[in-house]
Amino acid sequence: xxxxxxxxxxxxxxxxxxxxxxxxxxxxxxxxxxxxxxxxxxxxxxxxxxxxxxxxxxxxxxxxxxxxxxxxxxxxxx
Amino acid sequence: xxxxxxxxxxxxxxxxxxxxxxxxxxxxxxxxxxxxxxxxxxxxxxxxxxxxxxxxxxxxxxxxxxxxxxxxxxxxxx
Numbered sequence: 730x731x732x733x734x735x736x737x738x739x740x741x742x743x744x745x746x747x748x749x750x751x752x753x754x755x756x757x758x759x760x761x762x763x764x765x766x767x768x769x770x771x772x773x774x775x776x777x778x779x780x781x782x783x784x785x786x787x788x789x790x791x792x793x794x795x796x797x798x799x800x801x802x803x804x805x806x807x
Numbered sequence: 808x809x810x811x812x813x814x815x816x817x818x819x820x821x822x823x824x825x826x827x828x829x830x831x832x833x834x835x836x837x838x839x840x841x842x843x844x845x846x847x848x849x850x851x852x853x854x855x856x857x858x859x860x861x862x863x864x865x866x867x868x869x870x871x872x873x874x875x876x877x878x879x880x881x882x883x884x885x
Contacts, residue, residue, distance in 0.1 A: 735813075735848055737848065737850065747849075750849070750872070750873070753872055754868060754872060757868075757871055757872060759864065759867070759868055760854075761853055761854035761855055761864070762851060762852070762853060762854075763852040763853065763854060764850075764851070764852040765849055765850070765851050765852075766849070766850045767847060767848070767849055767850075768847070768848040768849075768850065769845060769846070769847060769848065770813055770815065770845070770846040770847065770848045771825075771828070771843055771844070771845055771846075772815065772842075772843070772844045772845075772846065773840060773842070773843050774840070774841040774842040774843075775839055775840060775841065776838075776839035776840075776841060777839055786837065786839070789837070790832060790835075790837055793835055794828070794831055794832060794835060795828070
């Protein structure tokens with residue numbers, strides 16, 4: 730079973746990388762960009778086909794390794 | 808209008824970061840992980856509310872800055 734985990738910075742957490750991209754887009758003459766925030770995405774292929782078990786296991790992975798839950802949110806889609 | 812752009816490595820392109828995460832998950836005793844691939848996600852807030860225009864503008868941004876289309880694929884969701 731393939732799953733996708735998206736890790737993004739929580740609102741209010743400074744995102745210098747996003748700000749740099751915003752500046753670069755402006756320098757490339759892309760107008761109308763209000764804000765850019767960058768996050769990470771993990772495509773994880775799991776052995777199990779049980780959605781509930783996969784979700785539990787992915788949540789544990791996020792909490793232990795993939796996300797820093799102090800400053801980041803994660804989202805699991807199966 | 809908020810858009811999300813996901814940039815992932817094309818199939819066949821080596822992903823050492825994903826492999827390292829896979830190793831770390833194994834070291835943390837997470838079993839049943841076949842593969843991990845890491846990508847990037849951009850949350851972009853645009854001025855326009857026209858989906859077609861937003862998509863065209865985001866495609867141009869990906870091609871010029873956000874993705875390296877030689878080795879990466881991108882996906883736009885509005």
